[in-house]
Amino acid sequence: MPGPESPERRNASALSIVLAAALVIALLGSLGFLHPTLQALPYSWF
Amino acid sequence: MQLHEMAAVTAGVLALAAPGLLLARAWLPDHPPSVRLSLGLTLGLGLMIGPGTLVIDALGLTSARWLLAGLYVAGIAAVIIARGSAVSVGSRRLELSLAALAALVFVSRLVPALYSTLPIGTDPTFHLVLVKKILLEGGLARDWLPFEALGVHYTQGTHALAAMLTLASGASPHAVFQGLFPILAAASTLLVGGVSRQVFGDDRSAFWAAAVYGLLPIWGSLDYYRWGGLPTVLGMTLMLGIVCLLLTSGPGRRLRVLLIAALLVALTGSHNHSTLITLLVIGAWIANAAVVWRGDDEALRQAVPALLLSLPPALLLNRGSLSAVSGDGHTSLFRFYEHLLPLWDVAAYMGYAFTALAAASTWALARAARTRAQLFLLVWISALFVTFVALEYLYRYGALALTGEFYTALTPSRFVTVMAYPLAIACGFGVANALAWLEARRSLPWGALALTLAVALGAHQLRGQCVSADVDLEALVWLGENTPEDALIVGNHPWSSYVSWREGTHTKLPSSEDRNHPSIAFKQERLVQLGGIAEWTANTGRPVFLGQPAPMDEGQGFTLVHKTEQTYLYAWTGIPRAP
Numbered sequence: 001m002p003g004p005e006s007p008e009r010r011n012a013s014a015l016s017i018v019l020a021a022a023l024v025i026a027l028l029g030s031l032g033f034l035h036p037t038l039q040a041l042p043y044s045w046f
Numbered sequence: 047m048q049l050h051e052m053a054a055v056t057a058g059v060l061a062l063a064a065p066g067l068l069l070a071r072a073w074l075p076d077h078p079p080s081v082r083l084s085l086g087l088t089l090g091l092g093l094m095i096g097p098g099t100l101v102i103d104a105l106g107l108t109s110a111r112w113l114l115a116g117l118y119v120a121g122i123a124a125v126i127i128a129r130g131s132a133v134s135v136g137s138r139r140l141e142l143s144l145a146a147l148a149a150l151v152f153v154s155r156l157v158p159a160l161y162s163t164l165p166i167g168t169d170p171t172f173h174l175v176l177v178k179k180i181l182l183e184g185g186l187a188r189d190w191l192p193f194e195a196l197g198v199h200y201t202q203g204t205h206a207l208a209a210m211l212t213l214a215s216g217a218s219p220h221a222v223f224q225g226l227f228p229i230l231a232a233a234s235t236l237l238v239g240g241v242s243r244q245v246f247g248d249d250r251s252a253f254w255a256a257a258v259y260g261l262l263p264i265w266g267s268l269d270y271y272r273w274g275g276l277p278t279v280l281g282m283t284l285m286l287g288i289v290c291l292l293l294t295s296g297p298g299r300r301l302r303v304l305l306i307a308a309l310l311v312a313l314t315g316s317h318n319h320s321t322l323i324t325l326l327v328i329g330a331w332i333a334n335a336a337v338v339w340r341g342d343d344e345a346l347r348q349a350v351p352a353l354l355l356s357l358p359p360a361l362l363l364n365r366g367s368l369s370a371v372s373g374d375g376h377t378s379l380f381r382f383y384e385h386l387l388p389l390w391d392v393a394a395y396m397g398y399a400f401t402a403l404a405a406a407s408t409w410a411l412a413r414a415a416r417t418r419a420q421l422f423l424l425v426w427i428s429a430l431f432v433t434f435v436a437l438e439y440l441y442r443y444g445a446l447a448l449t450g451e452f453y454t455a456l457t458p459s460r461f462v463t464v465m466a467y468p469l470a471i472a473c474g475f476g477v478a479n480a481l482a483w484l485e486a487r488r489s490l491p492w493g494a495l496a497l498t499l500a501v502a503l504g505a506h507q508l509r510g511q512c513v514s515a516d517v518d519l520e521a522l523v524w525l526g527e528n529t530p531e532d533a534l535i536v537g538n539h540p541w542s543s544y545v546s547w548r549e550g551t552h553t554k555l556p557s558s559e560d561r562n563h564p565s566i567a568f569k570q571e572r573l574v575q576l577g578g579i580a581e582w583t584a585n586t587g588r589p590v591f592l593g594q595p596a597p598m599d600e601g602q603g604f605t606l607v608h609k610t611e612q613t614y615l616y617a618w619t620g621i622p623r624a625p
């Protein structure tokens with residue numbers, strides 16, 4: 001069983017940081033979408 | 047579809063997948079029956095998709111039967127050679143629980159199909175056009191004629207499989223399309239359980255992973271049926287098979303490499319987006335293993351040779367798709383107009399209960415991960431989430447800053463859809479641990495209450511999401527039987543291509559196709575105006591028809607030719623000249 005400082009544990013910690021960073025970017029991107037300018041942009045499927 | 051059609055499709059699937067079931071029985075003796083069944087079924091269909099599509103491409107549709115005969119011989123030979131090597135694996139209780147769960151998932155996907163003649167959603171309208179073209183032309187579709195004079199980019203493995211199943215079962219192509227959903231959903235539920243067992247090595251996590259996947263995320267994973275994403279369902283089932291084998295170690299590595307390569311070929315032949323997702327996850331794992339263990343990893347030792355083996359046939363199968371990526375820029379791949387998905391919409395789409403459970407379980411997994419298989423699951427979740435964030439937010443805001451337009455690329459919402467698989471596996475671990483914790487404190491009823499509330503909340507969200515095909519089949523059949531073959535349908539219904547087999551002004555095409563081509567823009571801008579129609583008919587001499595839900599003023603150049611209960615059908619007779 002790998003110990004607390006094993007490569008596996010360090011790997012899991014690094015992946016947690018990547019996930020947390022992505023979550024923060026997603027949150028900022030989501031909040032940015034609330035801006036009226038973006039809400040008013042037209043959308044088209046073609 | 048009718049119940050007897052479902053029976054015919056199931057029989058057809060078993061007939062085509064039998065060699066895969068035999069090979070799984072012979073070559074995967076150390077896997078439990080639920081995995082041998084689901085992986086064998088996936089492999090059997092995969093062999094007909096990969097090599098089958100190549101055979102159809104080179105020799106024609108009917109030649110696929112010789113391939114099937116060869117696969118039967120290989121399957122029987124493998125079983126005879128491996129006789130006696132099967133060992134009893136997996137607890138009987140878990141296997142029975144998973145069988146009951148798979149049956150429940152099968153029925154939950156079958157019931158909606160029984161209420162509709164045609165599949166629900168827009169995507170089946172163009173998928174079934176490709177299936178019908180393969181059946182009519184006896185080979186893979188080269189173009190979108192008679193609807194659009196454009197080449198086909200979409201990989202046609204799914205459509206070739208549906209065409210083969212249509213011939214094998216005697217059912218209609220649209221019944222085959224609907225019938226594959228319950229079968230693949232049941233198979234992927236069992237595979238989710240199988241992968242979970244490889245990752246966590248315990249029965250409880252495996253059962254709860256399968257249960258969560260089958261019943262909770264995205265309206266109990268019924269969403270595929272709502273929009274008709276059969277290639278995605280098929281692609282993800284193949285991916286689950288690949289992951290299940292990648293996480294298997296021990297004797298028989300060469301055979302596993304062969305099986306993984308076969309599944310990879312089938313995947314690349316069936317769905318480009320699922321291929322992208324699978325390669326992304328495997329690529330992320332290879333990079334991770336290269337950094338953390340300097341490449342000393344069993345999954346990597348299987349993945350790399352399998353990728354190399356599958357490359358030549360995959361390139362052959364994807365000649366058309368490669369031209370879409372490197373083509374003249376008329377596709378929507380990198381200019382995809384889709385509403386931005388804020389995180390709260392992601393939570394609503396995946397289901398609030400599932401999102402909460404998945405977030406807590408992923409956090410628990412990150413804290414507890416000790417084995418390579420557990421890290422693989424964490425890499426799987428991270429790769430999909432990071433790509434979603436990069437495409438949905440970074441690419442979109444980058445495009446806005448550079449071009450002033452708000453578009454994205456490669457359908458990021460689909461990355462959310464397929465995150466349901468690894469998240470469900472993490473949830474299985476979370477639920478099993480939570481229940482064990484409650485059990486130790488004699489508080490199991492609270493766990494049962496929480497799970498019941500989670501499913502009830504999911505069911506509540508399902509309300510109002512019901513959609514129907516809403517097609518006036520009678521009108522579309524009339525158009526097909528009573529109009530000249532070169533007729534143009536103005537403002538056509540999405541199903542008119544498949545049912546009426548007549549060109550329309552609004553042909554539904556996937557985002558991989560040249561749907562921004564000027565010829566399509568011309569039809570949608572000019573041929574919906576009376577002046578444009580008059581000029582076009584004068585130049586081409588082709589007849590024009592129009593369907594309307596309400597009667598229209600005939601003085602505009604259209605004359606009523608037929609009426610159904612829901613639709614008024616008009617023929618263009620020209621704008622009357624002023625006296």
